[in-house]
Amino acid sequence: MTDDPRLPEHVRRNRALWDAWAADYAAAGARAWAREEPTWGVWRVPESRLAVLPPDLAGQDAIELGCGTAYVSAWLARRGARPVGIDNSAAQLATARKLQGEHGLDFPLLHGNAEEVPYPDASFDLAISEYGACLWADPYRWVPEAARLLRQGGLLIFLCNSALLTLCQPDEDGVPATEQLRRPAFGMYRLEWPGDFGVEFHLSHGDWLRLLRRSGFEVEDLIEVRPPDGSTTRYRYVTLEWAQKWPAEEIWKARRR
Numbered sequence: 001m002t003d004d005p006r007l008p009e010h011v012r013r014n015r016a017l018w019d020a021w022a023a024d025y026a027a028a029g030a031r032a033w034a035r036e037e038p039t040w041g042v043w044r045v046p047e048s049r050l051a052v053l054p055p056d057l058a059g060q061d062a063i064e065l066g067c068g069t070a071y072v073s074a075w076l077a078r079r080g081a082r083p084v085g086i087d088n089s090a091a092q093l094a095t096a097r098k099l100q101g102e103h104g105l106d107f108p109l110l111h112g113n114a115e116e117v118p119y120p121d122a123s124f125d126l127a128i129s130e131y132g133a134c135l136w137a138d139p140y141r142w143v144p145e146a147a148r149l150l151r152q153g154g155l156l157i158f159l160c161n162s163a164l165l166t167l168c169q170p171d172e173d174g175v176p177a178t179e180q181l182r183r184p185a186f187g188m189y190r191l192e193w194p195g196d197f198g199v200e201f202h203l204s205h206g207d208w209l210r211l212l213r214r215s216g217f218e219v220e221d222l223i224e225v226r227p228p229d230g231s232t233t234r235y236r237y238v239t240l241e242w243a244q245k246w247p248a249e250e251i252w253k254a255r256r257r
């Protein structure tokens with residue numbers, strides 16, 4: 001994918017990164033597409049335990065911000081929604097298109113930056129992101145953009161690493177979080193891990209709340225995900241023991257005023 005100088009620096013860097021990583025996410029994407037019941041986060045906690053999605057999605061216009069291989073959009077489509085996926089990586093979208101063909105599902109997939117989505121105001125009832133724009137895009141850009149895209153009463157759902165996990169994560173790649181706080185909570189925003197792991201964004205709970213409210217949302221829920229006994233993950237940055245004591249992932253739900 002050619003570099004686009006009009007994009008913000010973090011978007012360009014994350015594009016190159018995800019184009020390079022896409023092949024490693026194809027198999028996991030295929031497994032997720034094949035799953036009947038949605039599961040959430042790195043521990044794949046079932047929807048029946050977490051109740052992330054609205055009970056009735058029929059006819060809802062939905063946008064997945066940073067859709068990657070677009071399995072969340074596939075789950076939404078199977079529940080009667082009309083999803084659109086947007087992603088910054090052409091390579092991730094190539095996997096998504098292949099999986100659409102294999103599963104006989106067709107919905108729009110856009111190559112672009114979730115901080116600036118080419119849809120009119122109030123186009124959607126639901127905006128959702130699972131480790132997508134909510135981790136890799138600037139929250140001070142993508143949250144107001146999600147607010148613009150949603151209709152009044154529309155729902156924003158996003159799942160990310162918890163603030164606590166981010167504070168306890170060692171710098172070294174693949175070393176699991178410990179009980180030690182590694183970095184300041186105040187001022188948490190743009191985060192670059194040592195090595196070439198792109199640009200992530202993390203906020204404190206207070207900063208998320210203020211940003212969401214200022215952007216036109218009322219927060220309805222903050223689900224702290226506790227994986228059940230026996231859960232497994234392919235990621236090495238957190239152990240099950242840690243994630244059963246402290247929330248490693250959190251899911252925000254906010255309603256457009």
Ligand SMILES: C[S@@+](CC[C@H](N)C(=O)[O-])C[C@H]1O[C@@H](n2cnc3c(N)ncnc32)[C@H](O)[C@@H]1O
Nearest residue numbers: 018066067068069087088089113114132136137
């Ligand atoms: C961990 S994947 C999450 C997506 C999906 N849940 C999955 O696992 O396939 C992160 C995705 O966010 C996308 N992304 C990063 N920055 C983005 C941005 N500014 N706008 C849209 N997508 C972005 C990446 O290209 C990548 O596909």
